[in-house]
Amino acid sequence: xxxxxxxxxxxxxxxxxxxxxxxxxxxxxxxxxxxxxxxxxxxxxxxxxxxxxxxxxxxxxxxxxxxxxxxxxxxxxxxxxxxxxxxxxxxxxxxxxxxxxxxxxxxxxxxxxxxxxxxxxxxxxxxxxxxxxxxxxxxxxxxxxxxxxxxxxxxxxxxxxxxxxxxxxxxxxxxxxxxxxxxxxxxxxxxxxxxxxxxxxxxxxxxxxxxxxxxxxxxxxxxxxxxxxxxxxxxxxxxxxxxxxxxxxxxxxxxxxxxxxxxxxxxxxxxxxxxxxxxxxxxxxxxxxxxxxxxxxxxxxxxxxxxxxxxxxxxxxxxxxxxxxxxxxxxxxxxxxxxxxxxxxxxxxxxxxxxxxxxxxxxxxxxxxxxxxxxxxxxxxxxxxxxxxxxxxxxxxxxxxxxxxxxxxxxxxxxxxxxxxxxxxxxxxxxxxxxxxxxxxxxxxxxxxxxxxxxxxxxxxxxxxxxxxxxxxxxxxxxxxxxxxxxxxxxxxxxxxxxxxxxxxxxxxxxxxxxxxxxxxxxxxxxxxxxxxxxxxxxxxxxxxxxxxxxxxxxxxxxxxxxxxxxxxxxxxxxxxxxxxxxxxxxxxxxxxxxxxxxxxxxxxxxxxxxxxxxxxxxxxxxxxxxxxxxxxxxxxxxxxxxxxxxxxxxxxx
Amino acid sequence: xxxxxxxxxxxxxxxxxxxxxxxxxxxxxxxxxxxxxxxxxxxxxxxxxxxxxxxxxxxxxxxxxxxxxxxxxxxxxxxxxxxxxxxxxxxxxxxxxxxxxxxxxxxxxxxxxxxxxxxxxxxxxxxxxxxxxxxxxxxxxxxxxxxxxxxxxxxxxxxxxxxxxxxxxxxxxxxxxxxxxxxxxxxxxxxxxxxxxxxxxxxxxxxxxxxxxxxxxxxxxxxxxxxxxxxxxxxxxxxxxxxxxxxxxxxxxxxxxxxxxxxxxxxxxxxxxxxxxxxxxxxxxxxxxxxxxxxxxxxxxxxxxxxxx
Numbered sequence: 015x016x017x018x019x020x021x022x023x024x025x026x027x028x029x030x031x032x033x034x035x036x037x038x039x040x041x042x043x044x045x046x047x048x049x050x051x052x053x054x055x056x057x058x059x060x061x062x063x064x065x066x067x068x069x070x071x072x073x074x075x076x077x078x079x080x081x082x083x084x085x086x087x088x089x090x091x092x093x094x095x096x097x098x099x100x101x102x103x104x105x106x107x108x109x110x111x112x113x114x115x116x117x118x119x120x121x122x123x124x125x126x127x128x129x130x131x132x133x134x135x136x137x138x139x140x141x142x143x144x145x146x147x148x149x150x151x152x153x154x155x156x157x158x159x160x161x162x163x164x165x166x167x168x169x170x171x172x173x174x175x176x177x178x179x180x181x182x183x184x185x186x187x188x189x190x191x192x193x194x195x196x197x198x199x200x201x202x203x204x205x206x207x208x209x210x211x212x213x214x215x216x217x218x219x220x221x222x223x224x225x226x227x228x229x230x231x232x233x234x235x236x237x238x239x240x241x242x243x244x245x246x247x248x249x250x251x252x253x254x255x256x257x258x259x260x261x262x263x264x265x266x267x268x269x270x271x272x273x274x275x276x277x278x279x280x281x282x283x284x285x286x287x288x289x290x291x292x293x294x295x296x297x298x299x300x301x302x303x304x305x306x307x308x309x310x311x312x313x314x315x316x317x318x319x320x321x322x323x324x325x326x327x328x329x330x331x332x333x334x335x336x337x338x339x340x341x342x343x344x345x346x347x348x349x350x351x352x353x354x355x356x357x358x359x360x361x362x363x364x365x366x367x368x369x370x371x372x373x374x375x376x377x378x379x380x381x382x383x384x385x386x387x388x389x390x391x392x393x394x395x396x397x398x399x400x401x402x403x404x405x406x407x408x409x410x411x412x413x414x415x416x417x418x419x420x421x422x423x424x425x426x427x428x429x430x431x432x433x434x435x436x437x438x439x440x441x442x443x444x445x446x447x448x449x450x451x452x453x454x455x456x457x458x459x460x461x462x463x464x465x466x467x468x469x470x471x472x473x474x475x476x477x478x479x480x481x482x483x484x485x486x487x488x489x490x491x492x493x494x495x496x497x498x499x500x501x502x503x504x505x506x507x508x509x510x511x512x513x514x515x516x517x518x519x520x521x522x523x524x525x526x527x528x529x530x531x532x533x534x535x536x537x538x539x540x541x542x543x544x545x546x547x548x549x550x551x552x553x554x555x556x557x558x559x560x561x562x563x564x565x566x567x568x569x570x571x572x573x574x575x576x577x578x579x580x581x582x583x584x585x586x587x588x589x590x591x592x593x594x595x596x597x598x599x600x601x602x603x604x605x606x607x608x609x610x611x612x613x614x615x616x617x618x619x620x621x622x623x624x625x626x627x628x629x630x631x632x633x634x635x636x637x638x639x640x641x642x643x644x645x646x647x648x649x650x651x652x653x654x655x656x657x658x659x660x661x662x663x664x665x666x667x668x
Numbered sequence: 669x670x671x672x673x674x675x676x677x678x679x680x681x682x683x684x685x686x687x688x689x690x691x692x693x694x695x696x697x698x699x700x701x702x703x704x705x706x707x708x709x710x711x712x713x714x715x716x717x718x719x720x721x722x723x724x725x726x727x728x729x730x731x732x733x734x735x736x737x738x739x740x741x742x743x744x745x746x747x748x749x750x751x752x753x754x755x756x757x758x759x760x761x762x763x764x765x766x767x768x769x770x771x772x773x774x775x776x777x778x779x780x781x782x783x784x785x786x787x788x789x790x791x792x793x794x795x796x797x798x799x800x801x802x803x804x805x806x807x808x809x810x811x812x813x814x815x816x817x818x819x820x821x822x823x824x825x826x827x828x829x830x831x832x833x834x835x836x837x838x839x840x841x842x843x844x845x846x847x848x849x850x851x852x853x854x855x856x857x858x859x860x861x862x863x864x865x866x867x868x869x870x871x872x873x874x875x876x877x878x879x880x881x882x883x884x885x886x887x888x889x890x891x892x893x894x895x896x897x898x899x900x901x902x903x904x905x906x907x908x909x910x911x912x913x914x915x916x917x918x919x920x921x922x923x924x925x926x927x928x929x930x931x932x933x934x935x936x937x938x939x940x941x942x943x944x945x946x947x948x949x950x951x952x953x954x955x956x957x958x959x960x961x962x963x964x965x966x967x968x969x970x971x972x973x974x975x976x977x
Contacts (some may be wrong), residue, residue, distance in 0.1 A: 594891075594977075613975030616939035647936045649887035 022121050023165060027064035029158035029174065030121060031057055034112065036151045037131045038105055044138060045102055046090050052083060056109040071113055080110055101134045121162050128155045140538045142530055153178050187573055195566040197559035198542040216295035217255050217446055221266040221469060223407050223415070226425045226446070230402060232464040235293050236448055237301055238531060240459035242287035246303075248450045250341055252470070252482065253301040253462060255447035257320040261436075263361040264411055266429060266444050269320070277319045278348055278479075279308060281340035290335045291535065298325045301447055301462070303339035304482065310338045320443075321345065332539045347479035354474055357441035365412040365433065372437030382440045382475050386483055389434050393427065393488040396420070400490035424486040424493075428469040431485040441474035445482070449493075457528035582653060593645045593656065600638055600663045607631070607668035617642055631668055638662050675879050676933040679705075682730045682870045683931075689726040689863055690719050692850025696841050698931060699948050700727055700815070704876070705883040705927035708838020708920065709794050709814040711779075711829075711952065718843040720817040722860050724775040727815075731876055732869030733772035734809070738790075740782035742825065746789035750799045764801070769793050772809055772873060776816040780826040787829065790814070791836050811876050831953075838920050839948035840963070883930035888922060888937050894977040895939050896921055899946070902974045903954065909970060910955025917953045924949045939976045946971060 022030060035057050042050040056079075062068045071079075083106050084094070091099035108127045115121055132148050132155070156178035164174075216236065218225065239253075258266035285307055292300060300315055300323040308317050312335045315325045325333075346353070375392075379385045397420055404422045407414045412433045415426050422430075428444050435442035449468035451460035470484040486493055536544075549557045557565075601611045601620075609627060611620050621639040625632040641659040645651045679701065686697045700723065703710040712720045721737070728735035738749055751767030768774065769790070776790055793799050794814050798807045816837070819826065834840070846854065857863075871879070896918060904912030913921075922937075924945040929937045950970070951963030 612972070614943075614972050616943060616976060618938055618940045619943075643936065643938060646891045647887075647889040647938055649889075649936060 021115070021117055022064065022162065024064060026121070026158065026161040026165070027061065029154065029161050030124065031061045031064070031112070033151060033155040033158050034108065034124065034128050036154060037128050037135070038108070040135050040138070040144070040147070041101060041105055041131075044098065045105060046086075048086065049083065049090075049102055049106065053105050053109040056113055060112040060115070070116075076110060076114055079113075080106075097137050101131075101137065104131060104134060118162065122159075125155055125159050125162070140534075142533050149182075153182060156181055188570075191566065191569045191573060193540070194545075194548075195562050195569060197562045198540075198545050216297060216464065217299070217467060219256065219268050219297075221258055221425050221429070221444060221446055222264055223404070223411055223422075223426055223429065226423060226467050226469055229467045230423070230465045234464050235527075236295070236462050236464055236466070237290050237292040238454075238459050238461055239451065240289045240291075240457075242289075245288075245453070245460065246286060246341060251450050251460070252304050252445075252468075252484075253448040253451075254304050254321065254323075254445055255299045255301050256445070257322055257472075258444040258446060259320075259356050259359075261360065261433070263364045266432075269356055277321065277346045279305060279321075280344045280347070281305070281307070281342065283340060283342040285338045285340050287336070287338050290337060291531065292329050292333050292335065294330050294332060296328045296330055298328050299323065300325055300329070300335055302337050303341065305340055305343045305345060307338040307340060312336060331541070332534050334535070344479045346474065347477065349474060349479065354441040357443050357474060358436050358439065360433070360436050365410045367410075367413040367417055368430070368433055369437045371416070372434045375434075376438040379438075382473070383478075385435070385438050385440055386473055386475075389431060389438075390483070390485065390488045393431070393485055398422070398427075398489050400486065400493060425469045427485040427489060428471050431483065432471045435471070435473055443472050445470055445472055454524040454527055456524045457531060459531075461524075461527060593642070593651075593659070596660055596663045597638075597642050597646070600642075600666060603663075603666055604631075604635070604668055609668070628668075634662075634666050634668075638666060675875070675882060676930065678870055678875075679879065679931055680933070685730050685867065685870065686723070686726045689860055689867070690723045690843075691854050691857075692846040693719070693723070693843060696843055697723065697727075698928075699839055699841050699945065702924055702927040702931055702945065703839045703948075704731070704811070704813050705880050705930060706838055706920075706923040707811070707880055708923065709816070709836065711834070711837040711840040712815060712817045712843060713820065713840060714817070714843045715820065718845070719860075720815075720843060721775060721777060722864070723843070724773065724815045725864050726867065728773040729864050729867045730870055731773070732872040733811070733813070733876070735773050735775070736768040736771035737775040737777060738768045739777045740779050740786065742781060742783065744782045744786045746786055747801075749786065749789050750793065750801050753802055762802075764804070764806070766806070767799075769799060770806075770808060772811055772813065774812075774814045776814060778819060779816040780818045780828050782827065784827055787827065787833065790816070791833055795836055809873070811873060811880065834952045835914070835916060837952065838924060839945070840952035841948050879930075883927045884923070886926040886929050886937055887935060888926065891977065892925075892937050892939065892942070893922075895974075896925075896942060898974050898977055899942070899970060903950070903970055909966060913950060913953055917950060921946065921949050943971050 035054065038050070038053055038057070042054075045053075059068060060070075063070050084103070087099055087102050087106065088094060091102065093099050094103055104127075108124065108131060111120065111124055111127060115124060129152065132151055135144070135148055153175065157174040160174040160177045160181075164177075217229070237253075245251075256268060259269040260267045286303065288303070290301065300312075302323045305321055306317060306323055311317050311323065314327075315323055315335065317323055323337075375385055375388050379388055399421045400423070401421045402423060404415075404426060405419045407419070412430050415422055415430055432442045432444050446467070446469045448462045448466045449470075450466050451462040453459075454461055468486070470482060470486065472480045472482055474480050545562075546556055549555075554561075597617075604611065604624065607628070609624055609631075615623075617639045621632075621635050624635045638659070641655055641662065644655055645659055683694065683697050683701060686701075687694050690697060700710055704727075712723070714720060724737075725735060727733075738744075747767065749767050749769050751765050751770065753762040753764045755761070756763045779787060779790070793808065794812075797810070797812050798805055800806075818829065845851070854860075899921070900913045900918045903909040921942060925937045925941040928945050929935075929941040932941070934941075947964050947967035951967050954963065954966045954970070
């Protein structure tokens with residue numbers, strides 16, 4: 015069965031297989047190792063076979079390979095559908111198709127499968143460098159197409175690439191038209207398959223010792239914030255996400271029951287307005303500065319009674335929220351005992367030393383506010399340290415942290431503080447979110463990363479309501495004022511991008527972040543809403559998909575008309591081959607009339623001979639030859655002359 | 669074909685005027701004129717008494733050019749061509765006395781009768797358009813045009829120009845016998861020398877330079893260059909035409925074709941123009957399979973074997 019293959023010819027084979035390898039390469043990051051290895055092995059086999067050094071596999075081997083790897087995919091993913099399994103299947107099929115490629119038709123099919131696989135790459139990443147890479151892949155695949163159809167251009171590598179680049183450039187206006195007008199579906203464009211949102215980093219609903227310090231190791235961006243006017247100082251940038259009231263002795267978690275009564279909010283001072291661009295994190299919470307104005311809560315979100323801003327559905331794509339917050343506020347001054355009961359709850363047992371400490375402080379202190387001040391003073395004056403790598407804690411975590419290890423991260427301080435407050439009879443709860451952020455002067459906005467994740471406490475004081483207390487600030491005030499990078503002792507591991515010691519790197523990073531933010535917002539994030547918004551701003555009102563399709567058709571027509579007008583513009587030199595073809599047709603007509611032109615006879619000599627031999631044809635011949643000379647040898651050939659020439663030749667009847 | 673420029677009309681008149689002196693040789697006169705316009709030099713190879721000198725003289729007179737004739741002999745020295753410095757007693761310094769080469773149109777008569785040394789003095793001046801004697805370089809007048817004549821080489825006591833020297837001439841033509849009618853008119857007519865003396869110049873050096881410039885601007889299309897290249901490629905392959913045409917020959921072909929088209933009053937070069945000048949331009953550069961052969965026949969064979977692309 016095995017046979018050697020003479021198709022495709024070598025230069026075309028190089029282009030084609032290089033293109034296919036390049037398109038499969040990014041998928042190797044998430045495909046099972048055996049599958050990527052198999053795919054590349056098949057490409058290598060086919061590549062070697064193209065130069066005649068290996069036979070192509072027979073039908074039975076192909077069948078076996080297909081069945082085996084399809085079973086492998088089924089075992090690996092438990093399905094053949096969905097995003098991951100589908101892409102795996104497609105990759106496998108493309109590689110197998112290479113092995114049974116025997117003719118021109120197969121090669122064309124392979125190129126188009128390659129184009130399709132380019133698109134599937136966008137299921138996994140949509141960053142600018144990746145898009146640039148995929149453009150390069152399309153360039154190579156198109157060059158393969160060029161070489162397949164123009165074997166004459168195969169010798170060099172530059173010409174097919176140049177031609178391919180020309181084709182892509184010509185397609186660019188079309189791409190722009192389709193990008194703007196192609197009707198979008200409601201969901202994110204690339205996230206159609208249901209398994210598209212997995213493994214996003216971000217704050218979770220629970221807090222236990224170590225959960226935030228792990229998050230802080232990531233320099234992924236949580237959200238960006240752009241202030242309408244002057245931004246508040248970093249020490250006031252508390253981005254509130256979740257309120258954790260339930261405590262089981264180790265974990266803090268959200269109070270799902272909700273509050274019985276509305277929380278009253280009293281605000282003073284001028285509010286600040288800002289726009290958040292939240293990265294997808296697959297959770298509903300939105301990060302608002304304390305405390306968001308309940309009257310200007312954005313659409314699709316709601317403010318809970320413990321002042322968490324929640325979206326109606328998980329944030330699964332880059333979303334923009336415009337918010338207003340008051341930095342001077344009093345909340346829940348009139349909270350009743352029912353509301354505060356939850357904030358005093360402690361498990362019956364555990365952490366006896368901490369309870370003992372709390373009781374002692376309670377006895378010495380005159381008021382709740384005094385308790386808070388004394389505990390904070392304790393943190394400040396005793397030998398507590400701020401570190402990203404705290405020792406592991408056992409059963410009585412609060413005791414161990416307070417009296418033994420004395421090293422911790424924000425969640426340790428917030429957790430221990432809140433525990434002590436409750437033990438001392440002061441209502442307290444934990445708030446998680448982000449603190450600070452890095453200002454990007456290029457786009458003039460704040461970048462808030464996962465490394466800015468933070469936890470703090472709120473205590474309820476008679477007459478003042480819920481008051482924010484950040485015990486971490488008592489231990490390390492620089493963390494709050496200057497950010498995490500300066501607060502940690504030298505030598506602590508920090509994500510590369512959070513480091514502040516390399517100035518040039520910082521500028522580069524900020525410029526790049528500004529560019530990629532606009533890319534995310536206007537290119538990747540150009541969804542149904544943005545599309546409708548854009549056309550509404552342009553004065554088209556709310557467009558329906560029908561109108562968009564019409565717009566596409568009209569735009570396509572206009573574009574083609576513009577191209578046609580360019581190609582057939584007056585004064586443009588017609589293609590020399592067409593002129594010559596018509597002239598040869600003219601000569602053929604005269605040859606039928608018995609006037610053969612020797613190949614070495616010039617047009618004037620020929621016309622002269624016609625004049626002698628067939629004087630009645632002289633006028634027609636002279637006219638044709640006159641125009642032919644201008645078109646073929648003249649300096650000012652134009653499409654008008656060509657049109658006249660063509661009609662003269664067509665109507666010439668010897 | 670195109671609207672004729674006044675310059676072209678003038679040149680056309682010049683061709684006719686010279687044609688009244690050299691009877692029945694319109695084609696050769698045209699070639700000679702094209703050679704001037706293409707800033708080349710002309711070699712006329714023919715037997716004595718065919719009107720070579722008359723043609724050169726008439727051409728110079730019509731174009732309004734200063735004319736010198738150098739008769740090449742076996743004892744001719746380079747200084748006889750270029751000039752010598754002679755000591756002037758009164759000014760007590762050497763004074764350069766320019767030789768006959770300092771003229772617009774120089775007729776080098778019977779160039780193959782001189783020694784190679786004298787020949788090369790002339791050829792170097794032709795090539796460089798300047799003369800260097802005793803360490804001093806003197807520019808030759810512009811325009812500068814040499815017509816050399818050569819007797820057919822089978823005469824005794826001659827030094828025929830070698831191929832490398834022949835290449836310096838843009839064209840080589842032969843005049844040949846006039847036809848019976850022309851010969852009759854010649855015999856019946858008045859003295860040619862007398863007629864030349866009474867001819868009135870139609871141009872001057874400045875307008876000839878302008879004409880040369882205009883001729884070099886005649887449009888050459890890609891399609892025409894394709895044809896020229898096809899001719900050159902054909903001449904180099906198969907050994908039918910010796911080693912084939914050099915790049916210089918190709919360049920000469922394009923320049924001469926331009927001048928020919930300009931003389932015909934056209935603003936673009938046609939394959940016919942190339943074919944018209946090809947025997948004169950390529951004839952002395954082609955060799956048959958067995959050395960010397962009839963140059964004209966070779967050129968015709970080359971043309972006939974190449975299709976116009």
